[in-house]
Amino acid sequence: FSVVMFYHFAFLAISIALFGLSASGVFAFVRRTALARSEPGPQLAARSLVFAACTIVALFALVRLRVGLNYSPRNLMLMLAIYALAAVPFFTGGLVVTLAISRMAGRVNTVYAADLLGAAAGCLVLLPLLDQVGAPGVVVAASLLAVTAAVLFAPAARRPRTAGIGLAIVLVPIVGQLTGLAGFDVKDTKGHEGDQVLFSKWNSFSRIGVYEREHGDWSLSPAYTGPKPKTRFMDIDSAASTPILSV
16 A cells, blocks of 8 residues: 555554454354355455455455545545555455354364464465565465365365366466566555666565656755766665665
8 A cells, every 4th residue: 555555544454354254243243044055165266366366366456546635525535446446355254254164163173273273374474475575475375375275165076176266277377477468566666657677675564666757856955066966766665766876
């Protein structure tokens, strides 16, 4: 959110996550009679695949949407679209957790223990994973975990088919990224439309980018009257910028 929109909206991700998870619980309660008609294993496997697919689709769209800070009907619609897209993976993923707990009430201690262990493991691996594969890569990794869950939930006879569908879902962003036909990383960010990206790297808390653009005279003293030094444009999350001087 800080890169695609602005840093003001970074903490909004928490609200959207809670909204999506809560909405899935309400949906499961309202539709409890219909959901109870299906066997837990196949149902959880199918919902996990939906979670994986929705995560990939949401990522593909979110890295391409651009919104400005000025108020306009267009920006308002773009922000609402971003909020809705970002909430979908939390809704579909939350539904898997809700159904696992509600449909396996007889083993709720095991399910809840797995839930807590998974959350703890996520906290431990998130920071090093962000350093290695970046934010979009972490989202794809979450989709891969959803596919793994689908295979484990599926009955033994359906696991090969489930694995094949899940593999197809995960291969789409990988192939698109490697071939450059449909990238899943942030490229044409706000304020950099058409700029040549010389370097970009995600870390555990931001995205650093260097662009083929003069930074201007922002860092020069008003008393300086000489020629402008050759610079490159570097920023954090496509907003907080600084010049890199040629030496």
